[in-house]
Amino acid sequence: MNCFQIRNLTSDILDGAIPADRRTVIEAHLQECELCNEEFKHFRIILSSIASSPRITPKLEMKNTEPSLNLSDVRKKPVQRLRRYWRTLPWYIRTTLEGTGIVFLVLLSISAGPKLRTFYERQIERNVTEFNDGFAGVGDDSATNSELPSLAKGKLGAPDSSGLEEDGELAGDEYEIEAAPQEQEAPQDVTVGSSEIWRFILKTDSPKEIRNRIVQVLSELKIPRDTPGLGGIEAPGGIQFDLLVPINTISGIKRQLQKISIKAPDGVAKTGNLETFAWYRNKSRKALPPGRTRIVIWLSQI
């Protein structure tokens, strides 16, 4: 028997689990081979060290106590304690709770989405109005036409600064007078109003020319000439009309503005993909007189 074979039998030799006939051969080898003999001495020392190592026993009071969740929980952090408690729950309770939680989160996100969007749009609208108002004083007065309603420049023709409503929209004095009582009557918890604002955006290289045509269109649609905001307000980057009109005139206004946008801009029509006319409608909390709606036409200077 050689050293390699002896090494393979180390475990059995140490346990004394070797048949008697092979034992003598192994013992003979260990007596001859000093290396193997020394190794086995070391193994026996290791095993005796392990076997004689002291045993640690639980304290008596702990032994007499059935381990409970609270016993170990005292030393744990709250999160660990909660996680451990969660694991102890039966699977069907855990699954039900988790499923309910997921459904609740989905429903919450579905219901909160539109509200967040409304809030976001309102913020943007407010910012734009503040921006326009801040620069309203800048502009020239070259485009005055005696036949047309006066073009407001900055704060001169526009409603005075108190005309800025709470939600940042420009409003004429008359609107204030008519709208104020309705606002008071409106319930306090209304968050989304039913009033409509129609916004039309025309991009043009000559807003002043287009302005004349818009005033003409509005006159043709039987909108009184003394309607506040009929002349428009000059602002940096273009001209803005902000006025109240009868609801039934909206379709006519839209059609006419579309025609103007197609015919009018000489330079723009040829520029290809440039969108020159856009409109959209949104809701406002601001109450309006019955049968009236608000339109905002923005002639954007290209």
Added chain:
Amino acid sequence: MSTPKQPSPFRSYEDLLFDLCHSTLTDAQSAQQIFETIIKELAKTKISERYKNHERSWVFKIACQQILRVHSRNEIQPTCSAQIELDSLSSSASRLKHFAEYFQRLQPEDRLLILIRDKYGLPFSELASTFNVSEESLKARRNRILRTLEKWVWSDK
């Protein structure tokens, strides 16, 4: 009249398991916690048919599973300075005094095997059920572990 609470049928293994946890895991707090977890697990889990005649194997199997699970999560390695200090011991006699620290350098599975076999004296037949490997594999593994320990302690030979 209230009936006294029936003790768990595995209470007789508590001392062994407690020692096994503390000998395998260096962190006393983890050892204490895992000991409680093992006892609870034993009380909760139903012994399978396969282990009906080897209750001890089943108990150690559950214990080893829990210990290895905890060990993989909160393994505490000795510091570099402690390792260097241990390696710088010149004589095998002084190394033998620090045998416990060398023993902790072994893999947790190896520590469990040696402890259960050589400290508690469980036969290889039961160990094979505990670790789900053959007796021959366990013997070969034990050989390897002993040689590793021998090399660490008597490396100046």
